[in-house]
Amino acid sequence: MFHDQPSLAVDADSDGMFGPFGGAYMPEVLMPAVTELAARYAEVRSSPDFWHEYGQLLQDYVGRPSPLFLARRLSAESGGVRIFLKREDLNHTGAHKINNCIGQILLAKRMGKRRVIAETGAGQHGVATASVCALFGIPCMIYMGRRDMEHQLPNVKRMELLGARVQPVDTGSATLKDAMNEALRDWITHVDDTYYLLGTGAGPHPYPQMVCDFQQVIGREAREQFLRLTGAPPDALVACVGGGSNAAGLFIPFLADRGVKLYGVEAAGRGLDSGAHAASLQRGRPGVLHGNRTYLLQDGDGQIMDTHSVSAGLDYPGIGPLHAEWFESGRVSYGSATDDEAVAAYRWLSRSEGILPALESAHALAFARHLVATLPAGAAVVVNLSGRGDKDVDTVLDFDAFGGA
Amino acid sequence: MQPLISRIESTLARLHSEARAGLIVYLCAGDPDFETSLALLDAAGEADMVEIGLPFSDPVADGPILQGAHMRALAGGQTVAKTLQLLGDWRRRRSDTPAILMGYLNPILAYGVERFMRDAAGAGADALILVDLPHEHGHAVRQLAQAAGLSLIQMVAQTSDQVRRAKILDQAEGFVYQVMLNGTTGAQLVQPELQMGVLGELRACTTLPIAAGFGIRTQEQARTFAQAADLVVVGSALVQAIQDGPSEGAVTRCRETVRAFLNALRSGAGDDRPLADALDAIQTRD
Numbered sequence: 001m002f003h004d005q006p007s008l009a010v011d012a013d014s015d016g017m018f019g020p021f022g023g024a025y026m027p028e029v030l031m032p033a034v035t036e037l038a039a040r041y042a043e044v045r046s047s048p049d050f051w052h053e054y055g056q057l058l059q060d061y062v063g064r065p066s067p068l069f070l071a072r073r074l075s076a077e078s079g080g081v082r083i084f085l086k087r088e089d090l091n092h093t094g095a096h097k098i099n100n101c102i103g104q105i106l107l108a109k110r111m112g113k114r115r116v117i118a119e120t121g122a123g124q125h126g127v128a129t130a131s132v133c134a135l136f137g138i139p140c141m142i143y144m145g146r147r148d149m150e151h152q153l154p155n156v157k158r159m160e161l162l163g164a165r166v167q168p169v170d171t172g173s174a175t176l177k178d179a180m181n182e183a184l185r186d187w188i189t190h191v192d193d194t195y196y197l198l199g200t201g202a203g204p205h206p207y208p209q210m211v212c213d214f215q216q217v218i219g220r221e222a223r224e225q226f227l228r229l230t231g232a233p234p235d236a237l238v239a240c241v242g243g244g245s246n247a248a249g250l251f252i253p254f255l256a257d258r259g260v261k262l263y264g265v266e267a268a269g270r271g272l273d274s275g276a277h278a279a280s281l282q283r284g285r286p287g288v289l290h291g292n293r294t295y296l297l298q299d300g301d302g303q304i305m306d307t308h309s310v311s312a313g314l315d316y317p318g319i320g321p322l323h324a325e326w327f328e329s330g331r332v333s334y335g336s337a338t339d340d341e342a343v344a345a346y347r348w349l350s351r352s353e354g355i356l357p358a359l360e361s362a363h364a365l366a367f368a369r370h371l372v373a374t375l376p377a378g379a380a381v382v383v384n385l386s387g388r389g390d391k392d393v394d395t396v397l398d399f400d401a402f403g404g405a
Numbered sequence: 406m407q408p409l410i411s412r413i414e415s416t417l418a419r420l421h422s423e424a425r426a427g428l429i430v431y432l433c434a435g436d437p438d439f440e441t442s443l444a445l446l447d448a449a450g451e452a453d454m455v456e457i458g459l460p461f462s463d464p465v466a467d468g469p470i471l472q473g474a475h476m477r478a479l480a481g482g483q484t485v486a487k488t489l490q491l492l493g494d495w496r497r498r499r500s501d502t503p504a505i506l507m508g509y510l511n512p513i514l515a516y517g518v519e520r521f522m523r524d525a526a527g528a529g530a531d532a533l534i535l536v537d538l539p540h541e542h543g544h545a546v547r548q549l550a551q552a553a554g555l556s557l558i559q560m561v562a563q564t565s566d567q568v569r570r571a572k573i574l575d576q577a578e579g580f581v582y583q584v585m586l587n588g589t590t591g592a593q594l595v596q597p598e599l600q601m602g603v604l605g606e607l608r609a610c611t612t613l614p615i616a617a618g619f620g621i622r623t624q625e626q627a628r629t630f631a632q633a634a635d636l637v638v639v640g641s642a643l644v645q646a647i648q649d650g651p652s653e654g655a656v657t658r659c660r661e662t663v664r665a666f667l668n669a670l671r672s673g674a675g676d677d678r679p680l681a682d683a684l685d686a687i688q689t690r691d
Contacts, residue, residue, distance in 0.1 A: 015541060023542055025510060027466040029562040029587055031539045032569060171472065177463065184465045189588040191564055287511045288537065289463060301484045302515025303462040 009252050016205020021321035024204035025288045033191045038206040057102045062092045068225040073352040080377030085385040086222045095387030096246045097128040103214035104197045105132040113195035116140045119183040121176035122313035123155025124387050125199030130164035140164040143182045145174040148312045155391050173306045176316045200243025201320025204291025208320050215249025223253050236261040239384035240363040242314035244323040246386035265367040267309035268336035276308035280319040281327045281334045294324045310339035311359035337366035343399050358387030412503040412531050413579050425674035426631035427453035428666050431640030433474035434491050435483025448660035450499045459488050459508030466536045468589035470641040485516045489528045496529030507534040522553035532556040532579050540573050563603050580614040591641025594620040604633035624669035631670050
C-alpha cells in the first residue's frame, strides 16, 4: 500500500501560493536555488520511481504503517467518546519528522548535493535529519538555539552520535526561529553544494508543498485504518500546530470528508493573553518571514516577537501557509492548550496508557480532553501522537517542581 | 514633490563628469539610538549616496556586524516611523545626497505599503531596496513605489542565471545592485577575478548604472570594483569602524572612514592600471 504514487490533494499555484499565503520571499542569492528546488521537486513529484523508493524506506527504515491505537482508558474517562491515537511516536527516531526527511533526502541525493543543513527546535527534526544523512552518507550540520539545546540535551547527544555537527545559535531568543535564520545564512553562503532540509510546514515554496506531501502518509494511513475498523470516518481529528507539518499531514487526506471536524492546537504557553505563547493564528497577523506570507506573531512595527512554549517544537512565531489559508477559510478550527494543560496531558497519557507523549503532542491531547466533553457518546476522535516524550522527561519534572521554565 | 531630475540621476551625472565611481555607504537607522544615528548620518552624508537601513528583528541576509546594528537599533526603540523621521531630519540639512531606504519586507507591510511609500517620499527618500522581495512578488510594491516617485532598486546575484537576470533587469530602475558574493553582508570576498567577471557580464546586459555591494571591506577592494562598477557600496566596514572604539569618537571615525573610501575612489578616477595589478593588490591585502 505504501509503494504507490499517492494522490496529492493540495497544490500550491504557480507562484507557490495557497490562496493569499505562501510564496517564496527570499534574498536574491537564494532565489535561483529555491526555484531550482521547485523545478526538481515538480519532476520527482510525478515520478513513480521516486514514490516507490520513498514508500520502501518508510516501510523498511521508518517502520510504517504506524498503528492507530484505541486508547481505552482515556476513552473510559471521556464520556463514551472513543479516542484513537495515531502512533507517529513509534516511527524510527520517535516522531513524524522522519517522513519528511526521507522524502527530502531522496531529492537531495537526486540533485547531487554534497552537504545537508537543517534547523531544529525540540531536536526531533534534527535527529531525523541526522539519521537520514547517516543512512545516505551525507555530511550534516544542524542549527539549534542554545536555549533549546539546554532543554533537549538527549537529542543533542543523539544527533552527535549520528555523526551530525550541532551548531548552537545564540542570536535573538536562541530558539527555533533563530536556528532557522542561521540555517538560511548558511544556505546563502554555501548555496552551490548544500541542501537545506527544512523540517516544518513553513518556509519558501516549494518547502510547504513538499513537507505536506511527505507527511500526508499519516492521514492516508489513519483514514484507511479507521475506515477498516469502523466503516465510517471519525468525527474529529486533533493535532498540534507549531509550523504545522504533522497536522497538515493528518488533515489533508480527510479534507474531502466534509463531516470530519479538523482541529489544530496552538501552544498557549502561559495563556493566550499573557504575551508568552506561540499562537500565531489566534494572536498574530499576516506578514512575511522565512520566505513565506503567513500569520506571524509580530508587534505593531512588524518586528517578530519572542514566543514561549514549554515544548520547544511549538515555540515558533509563524505557521505554515496552508494553515493560514485553512484558518481564514474556516475548514480547520484552531484551539490552544497552555503549558499547564500540556504537562497534565503528558502525565495523563503516561499513567493511563503507558505512553510518554512528546510535549508537542500533549497539546493535542490536552485539547482533545476538552473536546470530548462537547461530543455525544459513541463519537470518535483521532489524535495525532506526533512524537514520543522521552526527550521531555526532565522538562516535565522541572515544570512540576518549579511551576514552568 | 520630486525634483524634475532626480537626485540619483544628477549624482550619477556628476560622477560621470568626475570620471569616477561613486561611494554608497550603509548605516542602520537608529543604531545605537536616534540622536547618535542622526549625527552619524550627517557625517556619512559626505558619501555620494547613503543607504539607510530599516531595522528588522530577523535580518537573514546580514552577517554578524549588521545583525548587531539591527539589534542595537531595535533595543534603542527604533521603528519605521522613527526611521522616516530620521530621514526627514537629515534631509533638511542635506538636500542633494540621494537616500536609499534598505530593509526587509515585513516592517513595511506592517506600516502599510502605500502609506510607507508616500511617507518615505515625503521624508526625502529617493529609492528603496527590499532584500527579501524577489521580482516574482514585486509587482504591487513596485507600482506603489513608482506612484510615490520612488525607484525600487533591483538586486542581482552571482547565482542569478541569464534568464532570471533578464527578468530582473526588465523591472530595474535607477541603478542595478550586483550582490558580489554568495554570502551575508560583510563576508569575505575570496575570488576577485570571478567578481570582476560578474560585473563585466552584467554590464553587457544593461545600460543602467551598476552598484557593487556585499563584502567590500577595504579601500583596495573598493578601488578595484570601481573599475567595473559605477557605484560601490560599503556597509559592514563602516559599521565596524564606528563600533571599534569609544562612543565619543564614533562620529569622527564614521566621517574619516567615509572620507578614506571616497579618497580611494577619487585616486582611482580615470585609473588605467591593468586589472591584474588591482587584483594583486586585493590578494596581497587579504
